Amino acid sequence: MDSFKSLVVILLSSVLVNNYVLSRFLGICPFLGVSKKLNSASGMGLAVIFVMVMATAVTWPIQHYLLTPNGLGYMQTIVFILVIAALVQFTEMALKKFVPSLHKSLGVYLPLITTNCAVLGVTIDNINEHNFNFLQSIVNSLGCGLGFLLAMVLFSGMRSKIEESEIPESFKGLPATLIAASFVSLAFFGFAGIVDNLFA
Secondary structure, X not given: OHHHHHHHHHHHHHHHHOOOOOOOOOOHHHHHHOOOOHHHHXXXXXXXHXXXXXXXXXXXXXXXXXXXXXXXXXXXXXXXXHHHHHHHHHHHHHHHHHOHHHHHHHHHHOHHHHHOHHHHXXXXXXXXXXXXXXXXXHHHXXXXXXHHHHHHHHHHHHHHHHHHOOOOHXXXXXXXXXXXXXXXXXXXXXXXXXXXXXXX
């Protein structure tokens, strides 16, 4: 039961409290670039979930069974980036073949998942910061991906409301978008402490 509880806490913490976009400010480029339409925002979120989970499933064993035992820990970042790049290429080819409309709507932002610091951050944090085991790392990556998707969908709705609203000329475009992003981020800070008291 304790292990199940810990997995639930990890999942909820990574979605709400430690949201990589809204609390740690990682992955801002796709967050601001692809959140104009709900379809592309949700598609990007799902692609990031897949890449995060798969990247963790591949990089965790590489770190613990190849790099660390052979004293190659200093190559962690390079190896992880290569793994993420390969997974993004695989995802892009799959979307192009099976969901061409989503592939077209994501455009240049799909290959940019390779440089999405949130994906690399999750894989490194699972090992260096949290020292999670394999299952905990997968659950944390899933939660971070779900948090990314939640942030994208929420912000997509907010941006559609902004476009329909009458706002001063000087705030139109990027200023209004950044102000809205700060409000969404502030809302997520309200979840701090809620997960710790959930199973108290």
